[in-house]
Amino acid sequence: MEKIIFLYHTKKCYMNCGFCYAKTRACNKELTQKEIFDLAQICKKNKFTVFALTGGDPFQRTDLKKTLMNLKSLNYITRVDSNLIHYTEKKLISVSNYLDWLCIPLDGHNEQVHDSMRSKGHFIKTVNKIIEIKKICPDIKIKIHTVLTKKNYKSVMKMKKMITLINPKIWTIYKYFPAGVGEKNKVQFSISDKIYKQVKKAIGKSSKFLIDMPNDKIHDKTFLMVEANGTVYGRYDAKLKRYKTYGTYLEKGIEKALKEYSLKRMDKLYHTETGD
Numbered sequence: 001m002e003k004i005i006f007l008y009h010t011k012k013c014y015m016n017c018g019f020c021y022a023k024t025r026a027c028n029k030e031l032t033q034k035e036i037f038d039l040a041q042i043c044k045k046n047k048f049t050v051f052a053l054t055g056g057d058p059f060q061r062t063d064l065k066k067t068l069m070n071l072k073s074l075n076y077i078t079r080v081d082s083n084l085i086h087y088t089e090k091k092l093i094s095v096s097n098y099l100d101w102l103c104i105p106l107d108g109h110n111e112q113v114h115d116s117m118r119s120k121g122h123f124i125k126t127v128n129k130i131i132e133i134k135k136i137c138p139d140i141k142i143k144i145h146t147v148l149t150k151k152n153y154k155s156v157m158k159m160k161k162m163i164t165l166i167n168p169k170i171w172t173i174y175k176y177f178p179a180g181v182g183e184k185n186k187v188q189f190s191i192s193d194k195i196y197k198q199v200k201k202a203i204g205k206s207s208k209f210l211i212d213m214p215n216d217k218i219h220d221k222t223f224l225m226v227e228a229n230g231t232v233y234g235r236y237d238a239k240l241k242r243y244k245t246y247g248t249y250l251e252k253g254i255e256k257a258l259k260e261y262s263l264k265r266m267d268k269l270y271h272t273e274t275g276d
C-alpha cells in the first residue's frame with residue numbers, strides 16, 4: 001500500500017483563489033529545514049512513498065533545493081505543487097536533479113476563464129512558464145490541476161484541446177468542494193454532481209496522458225496534509241464544515257490520523273496521482 005503526504009512548504013500563499021481548499025492560507029510559522037527532515041523521517045517510518053511540497057508556491061523558500069535533497073536521501077518520490085508565482089528558470093534547474101513531479105494549476109483555456117478564478121495575468125505567465133519548463137527540464141513529470149466550477153465547466157472541452165498541446169503526464173480535474181477558505185464562496189463556484197458527471201463523460205480519456213476526475217470522497221480519509229507549522233490535518237467533516245486536526249507531527253499527529261484513514265483510498269490516490 002502506497003501513500004502520499006502533503007506539506008505546506010511556506011507559511012503564506014500570495015494568491016487569493018476564491019475556491020481554495022487550504023485550511024488556512026497563512027500560518028504563524030513554517031517548519032525549519034531540520035524539522036522538515038524530522039517530519040520526513042516520521043513519514044518514512046509510517047511507509048509514505050511520495051512527499052509532496054505544496055503552497056501557494058514552494059519556490060518561495062530559498063532552501064527548496066536542500067529540502068528536496070533531504071527527501072531524496074530518504075528515497076522519496078518528490079513532488080512540488082506550485083502556482084509558479086516565485087518560479088524562475090534558475091531555481092528549477094537548481095532542484096531538477098531532486099524533483100520528480102511538478103504540479104501546476106490551470107483552470108481555463110484562456111485568460112478570461114483562468115484569471116477569473118485565479119488572478120489577473122496568471123494564465124499567460126503560467127502557460128509561458130510551462131512551455132519553458134518542458135524545454136529546460138523535460139525529465140520532470142508535469143501534472144496539471146484544474147478545479148471544476150461554475151466558471152469553467154462550460155469551456156472544459158476547449159481546455160482539453162489546450163492540455164493536449166501541453167501534453168502533461170496527468171491532468172486531474174477536481175470538482176469544486178466547499179472546504180477550507182473557499183467554503184464561504186460556494187454560491188459563486190459550486191456545481192452539481194449531475195454536471196460533474198456530464199463533464200466527466202464528455203471529457204472521456206486521452207491517448208496521450210491520464211485524465212483523473214476524482215469524486216468528493218477524496219476529501220475523506222484520503223489526503224493527509226501537514227500545515228506549514230507542523231499541524232497534521234485532513235478528513236473534512238461536512239457537518240462541522242472543517243478539517244479534523246490531529247496535533248503536530250511531534251505529537252504523533254501522523255500516527256493518530258493514520259488510525260482513521262483508509263489505506264485503500266490512500267493507495268488509490270497514490271496510483272492516480274502518479275499514474276503508476
Ligand code: SF4
Pocket residue numbers: 013014015016017019020021022025055056083
Ligand atoms: S488554491 Fe493554491 S494558489 Fe490558490 S490561494 Fe489556495 S493555496 Fe494559494
